[in-house]
Amino acid sequence: MSKVKTRSYPSTSTPPVRSKRNLEEESCDEPMEGQELEVKVNETNNDVAMETEKPDQKRQQTDKKESGQSTIPDLNFPLPGETGPACIVKVYDEIDKFKVNDIVEFIGVLSVDPSLARFQNESSEDNSMSVMEENTEELNAHEPPPSLVPRLHAVLCNHLEHVNPLVPSSPDDIKQVLSNTQSIITTLREEILSVLEHALFGDKLAAKYFLCHLLANVYGRSDVVPLGKCSINISNCPQSTVYADLLHHLISNIVTQSHILHMTLDNMNKLRFSPKKDYTANRLCSGILQLGSQTNFIIDEVALQPGQLDVNGVKNIQALGNVISWQKVQYDFDFHHQDFLCNISALILSEGRSILPSDFFIPLQTKVSPSDIREYFQQLDPKLTDDFLVKCRTYIGLARHMEYGLSDDVQKRMQDNFVSMRKEDPKSMSVDDFNSLLNLTRLLSLSELKSCPTIEIWNMAKVMENCRKQRISELPQRQ
Incomplete structure (x- = not known):
C-alpha cells in the first residue's frame, strides 16, 4: 500500500503553471482552456465585436502598477505562506447544517466561466457600474477571477469525521x-x-x-x-x-x-x-x-x-x-x-x-x-x-475513533483507590489530579486498542503520574 498523507500546514505542492493575470487583463487576454471569451453582441444587427484594449486603458493599467496597487486577489489562507489551490464552493441546499471548521467533502461541477462568477445580479448596466464603484474591495474579495479561483457548484456534500483514508467512518x-x-x-x-x-x-x-x-x-x-x-x-x-x-x-x-x-x-x-x-x-x-x-x-x-x-x-x-x-x-x-x-x-x-x-x-x-x-x-x-x-x-x-467505556468493577476499584489516596495524603490527589489520571488511563487503554481499561493499565497510569510529578519536584525553583 502506498503512503498517504494529509497535512494542515502550508502545502509545498506546485500550482498549475500559468501566468497570474490581474482583473483588468482578464477580459482582454486569450481564453484559457475551459473558459469562454467575453464578447459583446449588437442587438440591432447581430454583429459580434470582441472587446479590445484602448490606449487609455493601457495607460490606466500602467498607472495602477506604478502606484503599487496589487491586482492579485488575497486568497485569505489561514496559514502564512500557504500556496495551495483555492476554490469557492457554492452550496444550494441545507446551508444551515454547515458549522465552522467542519471537514466536508464536496462533489460537484467545477467552473472557470467568468459569466458564472458574478457577484450580483445585474438589472441594468448603470446600476451594475454604480455598485462596482461603491464596493470594489468587496467585489474583489468575494469574486476573484475564476482563472485563479475556480467555482465548484456542489451537488453532494458529505460531512467527514476524519480525513484518514485508512480508517472507515462506519x-x-x-x-x-x-x-x-x-x-x-x-x-x-x-x-x-x-x-x-x-x-x-x-x-x-x-x-x-x-x-x-x-x-x-x-x-x-x-x-x-x-x-x-x-x-x-x-x-x-x-x-x-x-x-x-x-x-x-x-x-x-x-x-x-x-x-x-x-x-x-x-x-x-x-x-x-x-x-x-x-x-x-x-x-x-x-x-x-x-x-x-x-x-x-x-x-x-x-x-x-x-x-x-x-x-x-x-x-x-x-x-x-x-x-x-x-x-x-x-x-x-x-x-x-x-x-x-x-x-x-x-x-x-x-x-x-x-x-x-x-x-x-x-x-x-x-x-x-x-x-x-x-x-x-x-x-x-x-x-x-x-x-x-x-x-x-x-x-x-x-x-x-474506537468506542471506550468503563466496566462496573473497574470503576469501583478506581473510586476506592481515589478515596484511599485522599485519606493518606489529601494534597497528593486533588479532583483535577484524579481527572487527569482517568484521562491518562483512557489514552493508555486506547494505545493498546482496548475499549475498556484493566486494573493493570490503571496502575500503569498511576506509576507514570508519580514519576512525572517526581521529576517536577526535582526541578530548580526558577522553573
Missing part, C-alpha cells in the same frame, strides 16, 4: 479493521514507542506521554470542559528551531493533519491567530487557529527570545491559551467576540516550563546528547518505511 467497518489490526498491536505499539523514544533522546516516560498525546481526541464536553484532550509541555528541549522542525516532520508522517508555529517575537506580534471580520470587504479574515478537527499543533516556544510583546502579541498568547485549555477559538467581530469550538492537540516545546497552559508538564531527561541533531534523526529513516507509516496511521486513526 462503526461496523471500524470493528472489522480493528480485529485485523489487533494481532499486531503489541509489536506495533512497541515499535512506535521506540521511534518516539529516539526522537526524545532516550526518554521512555516522555515517549509514553507523547504517544497518548498523538491519540487524543475531544469526544465530548461537560459544561465548558472539553473531554479527551491531552496537551503536553515538554521542557529541556534543545535550544534550536531545527529540533522542532525535525520533530514536526516526524509527526507529519504518522498523523493526517499537523502544523508548527515558531513563537518568535515577530510572529507573535505580526501574525493573526484569531479570525477577524473585515467590514470594508465584508468578509472574515482568516487566522492561524482556524485548524481542522484533530490537528496536531506543535508550538515551538524555544524560538521565543527576550523582548516586548505588543498588544497583538498579548492577544495571540491569550488565544493560544484559550485553545489549549478550553478548545475554543475566539472570532473577533470588532463589536463583539464569538467563541467557536475546536479540536486541536497542542504539543509545546520549551526550555523551561511554558508560559502556556498544558494538561501534562514533562521535563525531558535525555539519555543521549547528539552533536548533530539532523544526523541523529536520520538514524530513524530505515525504520520509517512506507509499510510502517501506513500501519502507524491506521493504528492512530483506529485509537482515536
Whole structure:
C-alpha cells in the first residue's frame, strides 16, 4: 500500500503553471482552456465585436502598477505562506447544517466561466457600474477571477469525521479493521514507542506521554470542559528551531493533519491567530487557529527570545491559551467576540516550563546528547518505511475513533483507590489530579486498542503520574 498523507500546514505542492493575470487583463487576454471569451453582441444587427484594449486603458493599467496597487486577489489562507489551490464552493441546499471548521467533502461541477462568477445580479448596466464603484474591495474579495479561483457548484456534500483514508467512518467497518489490526498491536505499539523514544533522546516516560498525546481526541464536553484532550509541555528541549522542525516532520508522517508555529517575537506580534471580520470587504479574515478537527499543533516556544510583546502579541498568547485549555477559538467581530469550538492537540516545546497552559508538564531527561541533531534523526529513516507509516496511521486513526467505556468493577476499584489516596495524603490527589489520571488511563487503554481499561493499565497510569510529578519536584525553583 502506498503512503498517504494529509497535512494542515502550508502545502509545498506546485500550482498549475500559468501566468497570474490581474482583473483588468482578464477580459482582454486569450481564453484559457475551459473558459469562454467575453464578447459583446449588437442587438440591432447581430454583429459580434470582441472587446479590445484602448490606449487609455493601457495607460490606466500602467498607472495602477506604478502606484503599487496589487491586482492579485488575497486568497485569505489561514496559514502564512500557504500556496495551495483555492476554490469557492457554492452550496444550494441545507446551508444551515454547515458549522465552522467542519471537514466536508464536496462533489460537484467545477467552473472557470467568468459569466458564472458574478457577484450580483445585474438589472441594468448603470446600476451594475454604480455598485462596482461603491464596493470594489468587496467585489474583489468575494469574486476573484475564476482563472485563479475556480467555482465548484456542489451537488453532494458529505460531512467527514476524519480525513484518514485508512480508517472507515462506519462503526461496523471500524470493528472489522480493528480485529485485523489487533494481532499486531503489541509489536506495533512497541515499535512506535521506540521511534518516539529516539526522537526524545532516550526518554521512555516522555515517549509514553507523547504517544497518548498523538491519540487524543475531544469526544465530548461537560459544561465548558472539553473531554479527551491531552496537551503536553515538554521542557529541556534543545535550544534550536531545527529540533522542532525535525520533530514536526516526524509527526507529519504518522498523523493526517499537523502544523508548527515558531513563537518568535515577530510572529507573535505580526501574525493573526484569531479570525477577524473585515467590514470594508465584508468578509472574515482568516487566522492561524482556524485548524481542522484533530490537528496536531506543535508550538515551538524555544524560538521565543527576550523582548516586548505588543498588544497583538498579548492577544495571540491569550488565544493560544484559550485553545489549549478550553478548545475554543475566539472570532473577533470588532463589536463583539464569538467563541467557536475546536479540536486541536497542542504539543509545546520549551526550555523551561511554558508560559502556556498544558494538561501534562514533562521535563525531558535525555539519555543521549547528539552533536548533530539532523544526523541523529536520520538514524530513524530505515525504520520509517512506507509499510510502517501506513500501519502507524491506521493504528492512530483506529485509537482515536474506537468506542471506550468503563466496566462496573473497574470503576469501583478506581473510586476506592481515589478515596484511599485522599485519606493518606489529601494534597497528593486533588479532583483535577484524579481527572487527569482517568484521562491518562483512557489514552493508555486506547494505545493498546482496548475499549475498556484493566486494573493493570490503571496502575500503569498511576506509576507514570508519580514519576512525572517526581521529576517536577526535582526541578530548580526558577522553573
